[in-house]
Amino acid sequence: MGHGGVRAGAGRPKKADEAKLIERLDNIINQDEVIEKLKELIQKGDLRAISIYMDRRYGKPVETKDINVDRDLPLFIDEL
Secondary structure, three states: OOOOOOOOOOOOOOHHHHHHHHHHHHHHHOOOHHHHHHHHHHHHOHHHHHHHHHHHHOOOOOOOOOOOOOOOOOOOOOOO
């Protein structure tokens, strides 16, 4: 156990930390080169690259759940 509750370093990074990381990455990664590489991969038919582009360009599709029950089950259980 021991996975719940407040822990040092747990959870989403603070906005300030996230901003620092983005700034560091922007200083070492050329965005135009990344876009060019993504273009190359898409032109080669790389499905992961195509998926990344489509998700960023048009948004991720809404996830749906197909919930089918193949037998009769009670919706509510009265006995506790």
